[in-house]
Amino acid sequence: MxxxxxxxxxxxxxxxxxxxxxxxxxxxxxxxxxxxxxxxxxxxxxxxxxxxxxxxxxxxxxxxxxxxxxxxxxxxxxxxxxxxxxxxxxxxxxxxxxxxxxxxxxxxxxxxxxxxxxxxxxxxxxxxxxNPDQLSAHEIARILYLPSALEINAFAHHQAESVRFRVPEGNLLDGMEISRLGREIEHNILVCGVERGDDVTIPNGGFRIQKGDIVSIVGSRTESMRFLRNIGLETQQVANTLIIGGGRSAYYLASRLLTHKVAVTIVERSRARCEELSDLLPDAVIINGDGTDAELLKEVGIERAESFVPLTGIDEENVLLTLHARKVSKAKLVTKINRMAFRDVIDGLDLGSVVYPRYLTSEAIIAYVRALGNAAQSSRVISMFHMFSNRAEALEMRVEEPSEVTNVPLKELHIKPEVLIGCINRGGRIIIPGGDDSLQVGDTVVIVTRHKGFDNLRDMLER
Amino acid sequence: MNRRMIVYLLGRVLFIEGALMLLPTLCALIYRERCGLWFVAVGALCCLIGLAVSRREPADPVFYLKEGCIVTALSWLLISIFGALPFVLSGAIPSFTDALFETVSGFTTTGASILPAVEPLPRCMLFWRSFTHWVGGMGVLVFLLAIMPIHGGGSHFNLMRAESPGPSVGKLVPKVLSTARILYYIYIVLTAINVALLFIGGMPLFDALTTAFGTAGTGGFGIKNDSLASYGIHLQWITGIFMMLFGINFNAYFLVLYDSPKKAFKMEEVRAYLAVILVSTVLITLNILPQVSDVFPALTQAFFQVSSIITTTGFSTVDFNAWPSFSKAILVVLVFCGACAGSTGGGIKVSRLLLLAKASLNEFRAYLHPRSVRTIKLDGRAVERETLHSVYVFCAVYFFVFCGSTLLVLLEGVDLVTGFTAVAATINNIGPGLNAVGPAANYGQLTILTKYVLIFDMLAGRLELFPLLLLLHPSLLKELLRPGASASGKGGESYAGR
Incomplete structure (x- = not known):
């Protein structure tokens, strides 16, 4: 452990x-x-x-x-x-x-x-x-709605989100200390982690952000959108998507994107499957052809595509397609990796957003298991995500009963190092907590931690 | 190869041995024996070295069966060498070879002794001698697994697999830690009942403890020159029955405790084992009846000896060297049979023989119906091809090691029966053989070379050949000893030194 x-x-x-x-x-x-x-x-x-x-x-x-x-x-x-x-x-x-x-x-x-x-x-x-295919389709769709994000996890029934993005060169954030964030940019979000190279930091006020850092923030949906807009990142959802491979995830993704008025083109090799898809998705453009053929990709307009999602069943193909697309277009790229081996290699390739269906499924199950493991406790796990390539966990927990963590100002709690209280959802209102705030029964709380195996809010206390 | 992890685990094992030396120290305190100081000294040394090399857990705790075998083999060498030190230092057994022989014999639960008389030994030495049986019976690495959570996913199961006897070692419950704990729990409870019964039966507490250690580990070191002959008939029966119990597969006890006892009695291996004991006892009783002249004493002697030999304990109540040849032959057959897999006993194991018998029967059928397909089943389940294969290979390697050792021992000029039974008694972890190494004699008069051959046989037998033989494999040795980036300085020396 x-x-x-x-x-x-x-x-x-x-x-x-x-x-x-x-x-x-x-x-x-x-x-x-x-x-x-x-x-x-x-x-x-x-x-x-x-x-x-x-x-x-x-x-x-x-x-x-x-x-x-x-x-x-x-x-x-x-x-x-x-x-x-x-x-x-x-x-x-x-x-x-x-x-x-x-x-x-x-x-x-x-x-x-x-x-x-x-x-x-x-x-x-x-x-x-x-349904892993559906889970990954939803995850991909969330990224396509906010293309400057590398990864988005939703909490509190999608009212709060954690957004992970890379700080581009020349950005407002480059060289800024976290404590100055409030004075420079109006915001109501919290920076919950910064990845630089192989290091992950849960930063304090004195931490200085640099270009190339991957920053994760939590906050309500609208606030994090506003923050990203304020620092000059694209927050407009993509207008169109090119999907390679017409499997189950492609179907789920396309049907979701179409309801948000994103134009969808799917390239699929099998004629029969194409017909099936065109029946299921009448609004999408279905193209029968080999998606790994560069000529064909050019023909269907990869250069003009705003986003490109390879969803073939073969990881190697997906990775190569992403690398190719990065060369020939400016599209937002999302890669789905089914097998987890060689994650270090994949991380080193700098593919942008990578979605692992396997992880999504196990995260959902582990959140359930942790909630089951302490059914009679004062707080309960609602959802759980791995962050920063599995080096930290974000947990959403509901406060069920009064305990030593409730009604005490946060600054008076002896919280373990490497634990951060991200945001509190109190009756639908998202609060970014300060030292004087306290937890109440009925709240749901998002905590980010490098410890593993928390299943109760009391686990975050030093003992 | 994960050498850091090997060194780390060896350090832990050594630390545990140091801690276990507290018990003979306590014994020395009670009997006011000065030589108990050596246990304090050696124990402290073990703890210090152990702590020094296993201060920090290696960053990469994952290892594989290869490392598991190496750790197991090296651990047993290490604990034997350090376990022998108190004997040498205190002068109880002045020769290092003899002390090592005695300790290896203890840890491997063989019970072969080089001492002509054990009674002059100080109490704490006798206690340590018997206690090594108890530790070696269930295994020191299983003990390590039971008390210390080792990280690295399932890799530590490789330790258990390398140390525990039987053709296919499985877990009782999903977690290795819990499996090891359950095994030790059963082991401790059974031992405690045995001690209590012996004590109630009139044995002094010290005798009851040491006898129970010898019984539980199926070892066979006694604290009297005549082993158990001078104790009352009822104590002999208690010991005989408990030897038999400790020779049963511990899975059976697990089923009795956590599942249904019915399933335990349905285990084919346990049934075969009990049947062999019954038949052998009856045959020997009939055979020795003319010598003994009464049915009950004959039955007592026969049952005790059968139980002692099949479980590879090696206690004796009579000098069975004087029995008729037929009875002796039965005992020799039992020597090779051994106890159940997953017990504390040694030998080839009943389950392996059972599989061999079934495979042979299948081969007969194949002559009758050349195209017939028939799987071999044990406990109603088809046995995997790999398991069968490993049984065949085990028997072949066993045969080679046995022949090689016998030749080496005979080279030194002992007679055929002595040489043959000495090897048989050590490789099967029994103890007494026949003729010059019979129950009334000892191994002390053998030459140094013979003793080392027999030490090798004892270790090979206890660890079921492969872990120890693997250690002799040239490419593995090279990999282990090659000065490389991954080896920590200290650890490198600690095994390069041997």
């Missing part, structure tokens, strides 16, 4: 299916000290995961009753089904729910089911239905 790891009895969790998301979850949940059992049909895969992480591996069909009993379903708190097949996932979860009454999370990717996700999860009694 990283700094601040402490003894807590973990939950018993079963993960069915060891694809990319399954393996990531096995890693993260075992690191958070839960008792994790993984089930997959593929023995070498199970072996590999059980060797790498502190989990128990079982080989078999996770949707079979006897297998689940063998894995100890009756003592399990949570089952997460992330196999290839949506139907299998739903069956696993239903079985777990019926047999043991434990919480269950299913990954469902097919749009047919996805549209019915709410109905399904309610009728089947599932805790959550996750």
């Amino acid at each position: 990283a700094i601040g790891g402490k003894k807590k009895s973990g939950l018993r969790i079963i993960i069915v299916g060891l694809g990319k998301v399954g393996a990531t979850l096995a890693e993260q949940l075992s690191l958070e000290d839960h008792d994790v059992t993984v089930i997959d049909r593929n023995a070498p895969k199970v072996q590999a995961v059980a060797d790498r992480f502190d989990v128990m591996g079982m080989v078999g069909n996770g949707a079979s009753y006897s297998m689940l009993v063998d894995a100890g379903i009756d003592k399990t708190d949570l089952l997460i089904a992330v196999t290839e097949s949506d139907e299998l996932n739903l069956l696993c979860c239903t079985l777990a729910k019926q047999v043991a009454g434990c919480s269950a999370i299913a990954r469902v990717r097919t749009p047919d089911y996805s549209r019915e996700a709410d109905y399904l999860s309610e009728r089947l009694g599932l805790a959550m239905i996750l």
